[in-house]
Amino acid sequence: MPRGLWIPAALALAFLVLPLVALIARAPWPSVPELVAGSLPALGLSVTTGLTTTALCLLFGIPLAVVLAGSDGWPAPLRRVVRAVVTVPLVLPPVVGGIALLLLLGRQGLLGRPLEQLFGVTVPFSTPAVVLAQTFVSMPFLVLAVEGAVRATGRRFDVVAAALGASRWYAFRRVTLPLVAPGIASGAVLCFTRALGEFGATITFAGSLPGVTRTLPIAAYLGLQSDPDSAIVLALLLLAVSLIVIVSLRDRWLRGSA
Amino acid sequence: MTRAARRRAAAPASAASVLLVLLCGCSPPAGSAPAGSAPASASTATLSVFAAASLTDSFDALGRQFEEAHPGVTVVLNAAGSAELAQQILSGAPADILATASDATMATVADAGLLAAPAQVFARNSLEIAVPPGNPGQVAGLADFSKAGLLLALCAPEVPCGASAAAALTRAGVSPDPDTLEQGVTSVLTKVRLGEVDAGIVYRTDVLAAGGAVVGVPIPDAQNATTDYPIAVLAGAQHPALAEQFVALVRGSGQDALREAGFAAP
Structure with a gap:
């Protein structure tokens, strides 16, 4: 490795770490417990919608x-x-994704209009709308991670399983899936953390109502406009949840590949 | 061979300089000139105006007027929610002028000592209910905002339009049942425009600016809340003299444009 790489590498690392250091340094530690208690509804909503998104x-x-x-x-x-x-x-600004979802599933939307007229169902401004917005932006992370894993393992194990008399379903469940489990796990982690941080599509498509659609990132953004301390604490919460997920899952499931 | 060696040596260094430029370019220090402006010569200057979203159209027109009267001057308008603008300025965003949709948001900037002179009110606005054309929810007044069956959008109480809406609803004795609390008046208006909500509370000027895309349902004066629009030159202004002149325009001959947009006199 050329020595010269160290300088930009160190700069890159510093660029990624320093904003987080600033966040932690500026945190209003004495009032953190109280502010965290106030943001529990947003935290709960973010975690449940994030998990539902990951499952979908x-x-x-x-x-x-x-x-x-x-x-x-x-x-x-x-x-x-x-x-x-x-x-x-992946490349679309999430706000654009939110507008697209609104034009599809909103009350005047392609699917949304018949949905409302036939079944009286309105999708936007509901918790399911949050999950849909998050799924739209995070699905590609999972698909690309798992596809890469499937391609890397190749088809030879499937072929052997079939030669040994396994049905296609059996081979898929007992051979393909276990082989690509690390890919699925890392894809799921990416998916969950992306869902957790989702902001643009959610606020455009699902709106912002405490306890219903106001997730942690939206609460943090709103907090920044009135009470920066609460925004910092919300950001810390997001950071903590993301770190817990990444660190714990990497150790448990991804030991071989990490 | 030599060229390859030189390229090898140059690549990390140029990558590092790109990163440095990125690091520095993202947030210029408060005192530095915004890109494209030349503070040394008076003939070319960029005046950076931060204005509440509801002022977008009027300030666009006033900016063009100002540019015509001052050749070489470019007025750059940053229109967004007042609270967001105030937050940007508190975080060091370089701006010459701030015009907000409430005294409270202006006060946060004034308290931080970032105003060159006390803010002056140049217009007032009042609220109106915006509904999609045809009024599908048959919204007749503020009382409808307690109906659970309707899809209703308000601004969050943390931003000026939400604070005013809350005041009006309290005055009308209505406890609202909103479906979303938006971050700014523009997003409320967009949701009405798209027909995704049955009604939203916005400023009177927003309904006018939207043309036929939304229909206004007036709120009686007894329930309505008026907001002051203060304007001020910022302490960190690059072009304080020009900024003063722009404020003079807004408070003087520019009042016609504001009145046309539906703003009331201060």
Whole structure:
């Protein structure tokens, strides 16, 4: 490794760490317990919606990832379009994602209008809307992580399992899934932490109502406008939850690959 | 060979300088000139105006007027929620002028000692209920804001439009049942515009500015809350003299444009 790499590497590390140091340094420690108690509803909402999002992403994202991993035989244009569609939420500003969701599922939306007229269901401004917004932005993280893992393991174990008489489902459950478990775990962690930090799509599509749709990032942003101390504490809470998830899961599930 | 070696040596250094530029460029120190301006020559200058979202259209027009009267001067308008603007200035955002939609938000900047001179009220605004065309929720007044069956948007009480709305609702004796508490009046208006809520409380000027996209339901004077719009030159202003002139325009001949937009005289 060239010595010269150390300088930009150190700068990169400092750039990532120093803002967090500033956050911790500026925290109003004496009033932290009280402020944390005040933000428990937002914390609870963020954690439950984040977990629900992760579950949805696992349920629908793993199959999509497996399908994508086997897409090499598809016509090239189709493959490119599907890949672009999966990647778009990664690069799209989340606010744009929120507007798109509103235009799809809002009361005047493509699907939202029939939903309301036929079933009287309105999606925006509800906790499920928060989950949908989070799922939209975090699904690609899971899909790409799992697809990479599936591609890396290759198909030879499936072939062997089939040769030994395993059905496709059996091979998928007992061979493919365990082999890509580390990929699924890291994808799920990325997915959950991304959902936890979701702001733009949520506030656009789901709004901001305490206990219903006001997640930690939204509460932090609002707090910054009236009570910066509470915003700092909310930011610390987000940081703590993210760190707990990343550190504990890396040790437990990802020991081999870390 | 030599070229390759030089490139090898140069790459980390240039990457480091890019990062340094990024680090420094993100938040220029309060005293530094904003990019593109040349403080030394009086002929070209960029006047940075931070104004409440409800002032967007009027201040756009006033900015153009000012640019015509002062060749070489560019007025850059940063329109956003008042509380957000105040927070940006408290965090060191370089600006010449601040105009907010409430005395309270202006006070946070004044208390921090960041105003060059005390703020002066240049306009007043009152509230109005905005509903989508056709008024699908058949909203007739503030009393409808307690109906659970309607989808209703208000500003959060932490921001000026929310504080005013809360005052009006209290005056009307209504305990609201909102479905979302937005961060600014613009997002309330957007949700009404898209037809996603049945009603929202916004400023009278917002309904006018939205044209036919939303319909206004007036709030009687006895229930309505008026807000003051103060303006001030900031202590860190790059062009204090020009800023004074802009404030003079807003408080003088610019009043016509404000009146046209629906603002009341101070």
